[in-house]
Amino acid sequence: MSSPPKKPEDHWRAPRDAVETGASASSSAAANRALRPQDAATLIIVDSDGPPRILMGRRHSRQVFLPNKYVFPGGRADKVDRRVPSHDELDSREQEKLLLDMKGSPSAIRARGLAMAAVRETFEETGVLVGATDPTAKRHALEAGDATDLGGGWHGFLSEDTVPRLAPLKFLARAITPPGRPRRYDTRFFLVDACHIAKQVKAPDDELGDVGWFTIEELRQLDLPNITRAVVEDLNDYMALQARGGGDWAAPFYYFKAGSFERVLLA
Numbered sequence: 001m002s003s004p005p006k007k008p009e010d011h012w013r014a015p016r017d018a019v020e021t022g023a024s025a026s027s028s029a030a031a032n033r034a035l036r037p038q039d040a041a042t043l044i045i046v047d048s049d050g051p052p053r054i055l056m057g058r059r060h061s062r063q064v065f066l067p068n069k070y071v072f073p074g075g076r077a078d079k080v081d082r083r084v085p086s087h088d089e090l091d092s093r094e095q096e097k098l099l100l101d102m103k104g105s106p107s108a109i110r111a112r113g114l115a116m117a118a119v120r121e122t123f124e125e126t127g128v129l130v131g132a133t134d135p136t137a138k139r140h141a142l143e144a145g146d147a148t149d150l151g152g153g154w155h156g157f158l159s160e161d162t163v164p165r166l167a168p169l170k171f172l173a174r175a176i177t178p179p180g181r182p183r184r185y186d187t188r189f190f191l192v193d194a195c196h197i198a199k200q201v202k203a204p205d206d207e208l209g210d211v212g213w214f215t216i217e218e219l220r221q222l223d224l225p226n227i228t229r230a231v232v233e234d235l236n237d238y239m240a241l242q243a244r245g246g247g248d249w250a251a252p253f254y255y256f257k258a259g260s261f262e263r264v265l266l267a
Contacts, residue, residue: 037103037176037186039110041118042074044172044235045128047194051215052239054232055194056222057126057208070222072231073125073208074118076185081120082113084154085140087132088167090115097171097251100266103186112166118190119164120153126211127203129162130169130196137163152204162198172238173231174266175254189231191238227254 045055054072061067090098090112098111119130134140138158141150150158157164172191177184203211214222216239219232234252241247250267 035179035181035184037184039077039114039117040075040185040187041077041114041121042072042187042189043118043122043130043169044072044189044191044231045122045130045194045197046191046235046239047213049194053213053215054219054235055122055126055128055211056214056219057211060206060209066225068223069225069228070210070219071208071225071228072189073122073128074187074189075121075125077113077117078151079113080151080154081116082109084116084120084150084158085137085163086116087134087163087165090166090169093248094169094171097266098188101253114188115166115169115190116164118169118188119166120157123157124153124204125207127201129157129160129164129198129200130192131157131162131164131198133161133198134163135161137161156204160199160201165196168192168196170238170249171251171266172249173234173252173254175227175231176256178256189234191235230254 047053047055056070056072058068058070059066094115095108095111098114099106099108102110123129138155138161140163141154141158170191171188173189174187175189176186216232216236220229224232230252238249241249248267250265253262253264253266255262
């Protein structure tokens with residue numbers, strides 16, 4: 001396993017709304033340290049048909065935060081993510097690991113919301129729908145009384161006659177934005193095989209450009225944030241474990257404590 005990233009100032013990929021503005025950048029360090037990290041999630045999709053390839057995209061040059069960096073699709077979790085209908089639910093072991101050291105009030109519904117957020121954000125940023133075909137998906141959401149609060153992302157997802165899947169998702173890693181940032185996120189990195197993609201359509205937003213599939217070696221040559229680079233190596237270790245016959249994966253957890261970078265395992 002490679003060493004964890006050493007540069008706190010550039011090792012984090014924030015969700016798309018974590019762009020520094022002049023006002024936020026001028027906030028005091030003390031105020032920034034007091035910010036509570038918000039839940040966020042990202043999804044790593046691996047195409048295992050041949051040499052493994054991973055879906056990534058490049059942030060646009062016009063973006064203030066990490067311009068031109070390649071990242072996994074992802075972003076902040078919304079409360080609506082917790083109650084959107086799904087084809088199936090998280091594996092109990094994955095849920096158990098997500099609850100380990102969960103800040104605030106740990107709950108299974110929050111864990112579910114994190115996984116759903118990863119699926120939604122992937123659709124919004126890449127047009128990839130991880131799910132199962134279900135022509136009644138949107139009607140069921142309407143009947144459940146949730147549709148008025150779903151927001152554009154889930155409206156678009158369900159309108160593709162697709163319902164999200166959670167059972168195939170694996171909890172790969174976790175990272176918390178370091179103190180001193182204008183916004184902070186507690187992000188869980190999920191993993192899923194590309195065989196669970198129901199369809200791909202035009203991405204609803206233009207958050208990512210140059211979206212494509214890359215081998216591990218190709219990813220290592222890209223311009224990645226340091227935390228993404230660390231998680232790529234975690235992914236490589238995970239795939240090696242599966243190639244040896246599998247086993248329970250202990251998810252690395254990256255965070256800062258008393259000014260030092262920490263990496264612990266959640267198992």
